Amino acid sequence: MHRKTWMEIDLDAVEANVRTAKERSGKKIIAVVKADGYGLGDLAVANAAVAAGAEMLAVSSCDEAMILRNKGYRGDVLILGHTDAEDLARMIRQKIAVPAYSALWVKNAIEAGCRGLRVHIKVDTGMNRIGFKDNAEIRQAIHDLTEAGAEVEGIFTHFACADTDPEFTTVQFERFRKAVEEADHSFRWIHCDNSEATLSFKDDLSNACRFGIGMYGISDTYKGLKHAVSLWSEIFLVKQVPAGETIGYGATYRTEAPEWIATMPIGYADGLVRKNQGRTVYIDGEYVPIVGRVCMDQTMIKLPRPMAEGTKVELFGPHLSLEAMAEDLGTIPYEIICLISERVTRIYTRNGKQVDEFNGRVIESKYNPEGE
């Protein structure tokens, strides 16, 4: 049971996109499923990525890594962001790889005990977010961590403008090459590419790519991916509103003639932000406007003709690209999908048919054993 508002994830498309990334890059794929797989479901996306040949998963934090372990995922996992020294013992037990990003972090890790800890050295080549900026510090860190019993198995950096500025990307890459050479260490994992770079940047140094948004078919530079995500609702009430009446909070829209107005059960609490007022949705072959303010749980649209209650509404998907929606809203596709709230049921499809669904808010109750 769920409200008729859902996000659909095409697992065949996710798999095809991971295979495309592998073929184009010729490298190992680290599937980035941080933030619950960009809001689409970390384990569902991870399983599809691994089925298509991804060798490792990446998440943002210890919490996210433990969520994957607690859901039963036993394969390789790398954390990309901050970790507290107090969590390292657990990361060792769970065989979760962590990034070393500063001399102070290394000192704290060694004090906390890091025998058996899997470490990837993070190099800051121009993003100025996290990472070592000094190659001598990197050599020292590798020496100290190895001596303390950690396994320094990887080194990586992150590009700031892979989609927009090839020159800057090359500058960053050359800094990375120098860092890897001067580290004078044998790394099993060397990685610098995000999705855009996976698809369009070639190098002879790295052996793995961190592939995130590309799994969902989003790329500015390469069009050979398959769109994997769409957002849907259904109209549940249709009525003719006389001329001169207003729609919704603040009475911001006034009917000019008798107009067919439909209500659907999606609002800003679902991540359909209020800025969507006036934007277009797709219903039964027609592009129609959202009229009046987007409410917390409901939104009204104007139909060109009466339509049956229960007709599907596409918010983004095959007829309305997520990229165009992001541009309209002055944001990026990442932000839109990450902000679709837990309240929206995730439906997974294969061969166009539903194979699974998940809603994080629909709980089983012991007071309600029949699940009614």
Ligand SMILES: *Cc1c(COP(=O)(O)O)cnc(C)c1O
């Ligand atoms: C999120 C993230 C990625 C994935 O980026 P996409 O653009 O989604 O492919 C890769 N590396 C790091 C360090 C990240 O934080």
